[in-house]
Amino acid sequence: MTATKKNALGRGLGALIDGVEKEVLDKKVEANLEIDINSIEANPFQPRSHFDKQALEELAASIKQLGIVQPLTVREIAEGRYQLIAGERRLRAARIAGLSHVPAFVRTADDTAMLELALVENIQREDLDAVEVAISYQRLIEECSLTQEQLSDRVGKQRSTVANYLRLLRLPAEIQLGIRNKQISMGHARTLINIDDPQKQINVFYTVINDDLSVRATEDLVRHIQNALTKDPVKAEKKVRLNNDFEELSGQLSKVFKARVQFRINEKGKGKIVIPFESGDEMERIIGLFDKLNS
Numbered sequence: 001m002t003a004t005k006k007n008a009l010g011r012g013l014g015a016l017i018d019g020v021e022k023e024v025l026d027k028k029v030e031a032n033l034e035i036d037i038n039s040i041e042a043n044p045f046q047p048r049s050h051f052d053k054q055a056l057e058e059l060a061a062s063i064k065q066l067g068i069v070q071p072l073t074v075r076e077i078a079e080g081r082y083q084l085i086a087g088e089r090r091l092r093a094a095r096i097a098g099l100s101h102v103p104a105f106v107r108t109a110d111d112t113a114m115l116e117l118a119l120v121e122n123i124q125r126e127d128l129d130a131v132e133v134a135i136s137y138q139r140l141i142e143e144c145s146l147t148q149e150q151l152s153d154r155v156g157k158q159r160s161t162v163a164n165y166l167r168l169l170r171l172p173a174e175i176q177l178g179i180r181n182k183q184i185s186m187g188h189a190r191t192l193i194n195i196d197d198p199q200k201q202i203n204v205f206y207t208v209i210n211d212d213l214s215v216r217a218t219e220d221l222v223r224h225i226q227n228a229l230t231k232d233p234v235k236a237e238k239k240v241r242l243n244n245d246f247e248e249l250s251g252q253l254s255k256v257f258k259a260r261v262q263f264r265i266n267e268k269g270k271g272k273i274v275i276p277f278e279s280g281d282e283m284e285r286i287i288g289l290f291d292k293l294n295s
Contacts, residue, residue: 034101035082037094040074043084051092059089060096068094071103082106130186131179134165141166164190172198175205184208187215191222200225257286 072087084091085107094102128136140146140154148166152159168176168189175192178184188208195201204225208218253261253273259282262274277283 033104033106035072035074035104035106036080037091037099037102039081040072040091040102040104041077041081041083043086043088051089056089056093056096059093063090063093063097063099068099068103071105073107074104075107129180129182130165130168130189131176134168137162137165138169167193172202174202178205178209185215188213188218191215191218194222195225257289259286 068090070087070090072090073085074082075085077083082104087104091102137151137155140151141148146154148159148162152162155162164186168179168186171179171189171192175184175189179186179189184205192201192204195204204218204221207213207221211217213221250261250263253275257275259275259277262276264271264274275286277286
């Protein structure tokens with residue numbers, strides 16, 4: 001992904017949606033008009049359903065003092081009638097503040113562009129929880145006919161990041177609600193995804209909450225559960241025996257190299273030996289030991 005796409009979130013909605021900046025944003029009717037607040041209809045594609053009352057009142061107080069700093073974005077649907085594209089919070093707060101007119105950019109946009117603009121603006125919010133992000137990603141894919149690769153370009157995120165969010169939607173509704181209520185973090189949720197059985201996912205979910213487990217502790221718990229479910233006890237015993245053998249050898253080599261030597265081995269028995277070093281001098285010391293062993 002190019003640096004341009006990575007920085008897209010800092011450059012406005014036009015940078016996020018291929019073609020929209022040219023075909024929609026550049027074809028604005030007029031910019032920064034003062035529009036009668038009662039002439040603006042809600043966006044039917046607005047993905048956000050909950051607005052914090054206290055946050056809206058705080059924004060309304062700010063608007064009373066400073067006005068609306070960032071204009072709304074609307075499209076004209078009839079003479080003197082407009083439909084909101086972006087800025088739902090600002091519009092609601094402006095009404096609380098008692099404003100009769102609000103600044104707005106008037107754009108030309110069809111329904112697909114409306115949906116895409118609304119969803120991408122929603123994703124940009126800092127207070128969005130992980131499930132809300134995932135739902136917005138899913139809607140962009142399904143309703144705007146995007147692939148994951150195209151979506152990652154739209155929102156300026158790595159494809160793996162997009163995939164991780166989408167995987168959250170596979171979790172039971174109970175856990176998704178826990179994410180939205182900030183009972184667990186996305187790190188916890190990503191760990192729970194590794195459990196195949198939904199009921200076991202829910203059991204671990206409540207263990208995490210009741211015992212206030214960290215993400216690392218949750219990973220250890222899930223790993224323990226998966227090991228306990230190993231169907232081949234002979235294979236499991238062999239694996240433990242191999243691990244013990246390699247642990248002993250690791251200890252011996254660690255003494256030789258004066259560094260923590262580790263073995264990384266997969267289920268097929270293939271692997272590698274890792275000798276970490278903290279500096280160039282330490283690397284030279286380890287290489288010198290190899291030279292001595294070869295001489």
